[in-house]
Amino acid sequence: MGAKGIEVKCLAWEEAFALFQAYVGEDTIYSHPHIPKLAEIASKECDGLPLALITIGRAMAGTKTPEEWEKKIQMLKNYPAKFPGMENHLFPRLAFSYDSLQDETIKSCFLYCSLFPEDSSINCDALIQLWIGEGFLDEYGDIKEARNGGEDIIASLNHACLLEITVTDNIWTQARCRCVKMHDVIRDMALWLACQNGNKKQxxxxxxxxxxxxxxxxxxxxxxxxxxxxxxxxxxxxxxxxxxxxxxxxxxxxxxxxxxxxxxxxxxxxxxxxxxxxxxxxxxxxxxxxxxxxxxxxxxxxxxxxxxxxxxxxxxxxxxxxxxxxxxxxxxxxxxxx
Structure with missing residues (x-):
């Protein structure tokens, strides 16, 4: 049988929060008057990604004090790989898209994007220039071919739903430029992969x-x-x-x-x-x-x-x-x- 890839879109806020609450459970959500607001904060860290909402929602089920919620939210923000379920459940599933990439060059270019600030729009031209500087595109004969090759890699990563292509306005020059963005959870996964699957010694x-x-x-x-x-x-x-x-x-x-x-x-x-x-x-x-x-x-x-x-x-x-x-x-x- 033939197989067809289907892009899983990130959920709008109302749908995302409803999914998150469903996996946390009403008993936990309403166990303390401060928890519904903390649940919103935790849900927003997932940025609408269904698998993240499910994984983190399950991990928060049974957490019935605001202090425990605050502690886990800080862990989610600062050390996401240590959050329950991320390293054993979420990241390995997301990594399937990474493992399916065509070659090591594309994989290296993807991981490189995690070095940029969280939630940032990465200028495509600047990113490709860095890939050239790193030697990722040395197989090409000249600078024009290398830039075209970089564009092909961006298209491949976009097709794999690992990068999102956007268009932004430069506030200084008023010019429009093509950029890519990496979902927060995808970035956390990329950094986890770059750490030899969580091995901080490497x-x-x-x-x-x-x-x-x-x-x-x-x-x-x-x-x-x-x-x-x-x-x-x-x-x-x-x-x-x-x-x-x-x-x-x-x-x-x-x-x-x-x-x-x-x-x-x-x-x-x-x-x-x-x-x-x-x-x-x-x-x-x-x-x-x-x-x-x-x-x-x-x-x-x-x-x-x-x-x-x-x-x-x-x-x-x-x-x-x-x-x-x-x-x-x-x-x-x-x-x-x-």
């Missing part, structure tokens, strides 16, 4: 989005990871320069409430890094000169920053093949630096 990705002060002990835990993403983080002052011997990728995303600031010498020891993205940071004025020691760097994005000149140390980056300098004002490149 963490391939680390996403720092706590919005709190990062101390030296936490930085020490990241030293083995190949890919690191800062979404919202600030660092303790006077921190010793960290060592990242296995780091290949560092992405730093804009946060309007937390200024971009790294400890002195932060970029000093990254001996195999190939991708560094510091773009879209309005408060980045000077580039740390130790970036000139990143001899393996192949991709550097400084677009949409306030940098006015490049340090001469950048001429040491002999392997650099992608240097993005879009939308820089009063900017100059010193002679002989490239």
């Amino acid at each position: 963490n391939k990705f680390v996403v720092v989005d706590k919005g709190e002060l990062v101390n030296a002990q936490e930085v020490e835990k990241w030293k083995g990871t190949p890919r690191l993403s800062f979404v919202s983080a600030s660092f303790e002052k006077h921190m010793e320069p960290p060592s990242f011997p296995n780091l290949q990728t560092l992405l730093v995303f804009v946060n309007w409430t937390i200024p971009l600031s790294f400890p002195s010498g932060f970029f000093s020891y990254m001996p195999i890094i190939t991708v560094l993205d510091l773009g879209n940071h309005d408060n980045l004025i000077d580039l740390p000169i130790e970036i000139g020691k990143l001899f393996t760097l192949q991709y550097l994005n400084l677009s949409d920053t306030r940098i006015i000149t490049l340090p001469m140390e950048l001429r040491n980056l002999k392997k650099l093949r992608c240097l993005l300098l879009d939308d820089l004002f009063e900017f100059e490149i010193p002679s002989q630096i490239i």
Whole structure:
């Protein structure tokens, strides 16, 4: 018999909350006057995904105190893989779509999207440019073919319901741009897959989005990871320069409430890094000169920053093949630096 794929749409809020309540049960929902409101908060974390609503609803059944609800909601927000039923039931079922992808390149491109901030719209052109910088599209003969190949991968991930294609308006240029979005639960699943199915000792990705002060002990835990993403983080002052011997990728995303600031010498020891993205940071004025020691760097994005000149140390980056300098004002490149 032939098989036909059917896209399972996310539910509207009323339907989603009704499904969630059905699996939690009336006895639990109405066991305390504060629980119905907490149930709404927990249900919204599922973002309308039926399998997530069922899994999390079942896990909340029998939870009859507001304190227990609040504790589990915080776990769901901050450590979703640890939430009951996620690792053993939900993620393996969602991972079927991932396992069905055609090849390892498409799988790598999908997992890469989980490094972006939660709920973010990811510009398709910027995403493909990063895939090129990572070497995912090296099989193509030139940049045009690589970009076309990236578009094909986006279409495949959209067809597999792992990415949603959207169109957004740029508030600065008034131009429309194609973007992709990753459902929150799909992103949690992707990060779980990138951690070797929850094995934190083999963490391939680390996403720092706590919005709190990062101390030296936490930085020490990241030293083995190949890919690191800062979404919202600030660092303790006077921190010793960290060592990242296995780091290949560092992405730093804009946060309007937390200024971009790294400890002195932060970029000093990254001996195999190939991708560094510091773009879209309005408060980045000077580039740390130790970036000139990143001899393996192949991709550097400084677009949409306030940098006015490049340090001469950048001429040491002999392997650099992608240097993005879009939308820089009063900017100059010193002679002989490239």
